[in-house]
Amino acid sequence: MTDKLDRDAVLAGYARARDTFRRVADGASPEYLAQRSRGTRWTNRQLLFHMVFGYLIVYTLRWIVRLGGLLPRWASRAFSAC
Numbered sequence: 001m002t003d004k005l006d007r008d009a010v011l012a013g014y015a016r017a018r019d020t021f022r023r024v025a026d027g028a029s030p031e032y033l034a035q036r037s038r039g040t041r042w043t044n045r046q047l048l049f050h051m052v053f054g055y056l057i058v059y060t061l062r063w064i065v066r067l068g069g070l071l072p073r074w075a076s077r078a079f080s081a082c
Contacts, residue, residue, distance in 0.1 A: 014059070021052060 025048060033045040040047060068076060 017055065021048070024048070 028044065028048075033043065033048075035044055036042070037044050037047045042050070068079065071079070
């Protein structure tokens with residue numbers, strides 16, 4: 001798979017996610033955040049926390065993906081086998 005990501009499109013996606021999160025978090029009442037979310041056992045507050053936490057992990061560790069793309073094929077396969 002040799003499709004290249006459009007950097008501007010990725011950054012725009014991050015900006016949209018950030019703006020949406022801020023809008024939801026700022027507009028949410030304490031009662032809404034305390035409610036159970038649909039389809040999970042978490043409250044809406046816990047769900048928002050885990051979504052942001054996952055986003056930050058992916059955003060912070062994105063350099064590993066970039067590094068993996070620079071490795072020779074044999075190294076990439078060895079890493080994938082771990």
